[in-house]
Amino acid sequence: MKGDEKATAETLDSDGWLRTGDICYFDSQGFLYVVDRLKELIKYKAYQVPPVELEHLHLSRPEIIDAPVIPYVPGRISRADPMAYAMRNPGSSITETQVATYKKVRRVAFINSIPKSPSRKILRKELVDRALSAVL
Template sequence: MDSEGWLKTGDLCYFNEDGFLYIVDRLKELIKYKGYQVPPAELEHILNSHPDILDAAVIPYPDEDVGQLPMAFIVRKPGSKLTEQQVMDHVAKLVAPYKKVRRVAFVSAIPKSPAGKILRRELIQQAVSMGASKL
């Protein structure tokens, strides 16, 4: 607890107009793009609202010029022909320019813990091992 009585949990939260507390993301999981903070959970919510997306996860992809790029791993719905550009365009219409998804990879499943939490470290390792030439 700090001197003002706040418990520092590392969660990103907000109070709504009725005084209810909402936890929306983890501070440690924020993507740092050109000094801006981009919450992966916000982008995942937008991606999962797309009719051709079955599941999605967003990770920070290391980049020398900007720090980290938002990268999306997408599981398409069966029969979908969704493209990388369509995914990026969908997000770009709904977010500020610094929050746009800059890379996309299609996968058969998003790795998750038994509790259903996205295993971002596994995705980051997979993205880095794939290298820029294979994306």
């Protein structure tokens, strides 16, 4: 079976580098860190907000067990608001985490479990579908 030449052309650049869609950086010692996926960036006004940054802020709070961030777009055409689904520790009454204006989560919904794949990857699509179905 012949490969998909169009998909290969979209994945490899002219120098033969593989475009993975990952957002990475090298530290001063030359270690590579994968921090997010390009397709998961939330476009808020003129900014691109990586969900992982907001997730790390939430997870730095001892009251939060898990807090995936998704784009929330009810009735909007041109922008998405960052929304977090947060799992609180039992007995916690935390309501929000403050961050820079354009990186602020605009909506939080508390949930008892976060949908994840067998490899523990957060299933953001399921959370987006859940958020949209709550609006309809």
